[in-house]
Amino acid sequence: MNRRFFDAAVTATLVAMGVLFAAPLIVTLTNSFMPGNDIVAHYTTQFSVFDVIDGIKEKFISIPVIPSRITLSQYKDVLVSQPVFLMLLFNSLKITLPVVLGNLMVSILAAYGFSLWKWKHKEKVFMIYVIIMLMPLQAVLVPNYIVADQMGITGSYLAIILPGIFSPFGTFLMRQNMKSMPKEYLEAARVDGASPLYIFLHIVLPQMKSGIAALTMLVFIEYWNIVEQVIIFIKEYYKQPLSVFLSYLPSENVGLVFAASTIYMILPIWFLTLGQKDLEKGIEMSGMK
């Protein structure tokens, strides 16, 4: 009896916390269906003559969870009437997609290379990857800038994309993934005389679907949300990706912020629902030594 009470308490606590944690998401979602005027009414606190008459001295932002009127006007504004948003969304894609694809290819190849390589000091080389991977972004930005400067690409997306493609984290994760693969397949194939390329394409690759999914998600999420590199490298505002630009939006156009925010977060959340298990495995694997 005590047991059941305890379990119920655990569940109740989790539900309460879950609601708390999901609140920002829920509010953004529901408020995206609010008509623009209501948004202005709730989220800006300009005093009007009526407020003075009513004797209201302080006004605060109210956050309604359920809009009193439901409309798609925000989405219409964002997608149709003001195509600037779409262009910026496209900017985000222009940065994120090349990094995801490039990093995936480079990392899988490099990880396989590490497994094949027969040199007694190869783990020391791998340590270099680990050390770089553990550095916070701030420590890597200056070297990135130096290279970008030398290559003359400081104003372009390449300054963000290229270091992203070669980021050691991907190689690390893929190598961890490969380490956990059963070796019997590889041995059997090698005995049969298969070339490393064949083994790679037909045996290793198919076994790594989960790791590939995890890496894709992790890299996508990171680059869909880049901020630091954009501030330093991308100066023109029309070239900025949404990750930074979205924060400038409210000052011009409060009325469509929620819809814009929602659209921007659809992709990452959709990926999460598709591959939650893979993502979790990816996070765990980045911890194994």
Added chain:
Amino acid sequence: MNRLFTNAGKRKIDPGLLFLLPGFAGVLLFYLWPFLVSLWYAFTDNPIKGNFVGLANFIELLHNKPYLLGLKNTLMFIGMSVPLGMILSLAVAMLIHRTGRRKELFALVFLIPLVIPSGSMVFFWKALFLNDGYVNGVLVSLGLEGINWFETPMAMYVILLIFIWKNLGYNMVLFLAGLHNIPKEYYEAAAVDGSSGVLTFFHVTLPGLVPMLVLTAIMSVINSFKVFKEIYLITGSYPHESIYMLQHFMNNMFFSLNYQKLTTATCILVLLITVLVQTLFRFERRHDQ
């Protein structure tokens, strides 16, 4: 092509190296070489035709007020966010661990903040914590005074809240894996010995989690630097002094392209992180014995 990979004959290229080459070349070009260059800049007085100046740059930086402020705030933030984040995420992980059936669903809720891009939530946080924001509205209606969240030292706590909201899921995944790996027999033995819940926690759970604790500590420190994204998107380049972080300093140095300060700051950061990681690893090794 296959002849390259046969074991007969002496002069052959290790196939592993071929797979590794593109990735490693990239790491060399975009991470290792520029880091060495930045080391060089840190010890000279002019990036173009400098003279070796030994530790002069470091000494000068350590007397630079904005740098010291950024460093102090960053360290303070790490000191608060890492323990707090670990405790909370461990608590959540333990709660979820107990539910069994709906584990994935609960885990999903806490993972969502991780994937939502910071830009999508900026408006919501502002709506909560601005001077005329929702939170102050609630406080006033309770008869208390509104707090100036973003322009007083309270800003640090707001940022802490936002950061923990976003990153709890990450540590939670790691702890869930760690909890999963503690053999049930240990718990059964403790129960047979008549151990209470609290004692079991300290004598079975915690010791079993030590590798995971070290790992989450390291990852938390590294992830804590990402809080800059939220701070910048909400408060801009020059926030209140209590949340002026290392990255703010470096950004402003980027604008004036002060290579000396930038590279010196980077070197110090790399040093600090390396020392931290080494310390934590040594702690874990000692525990294993």
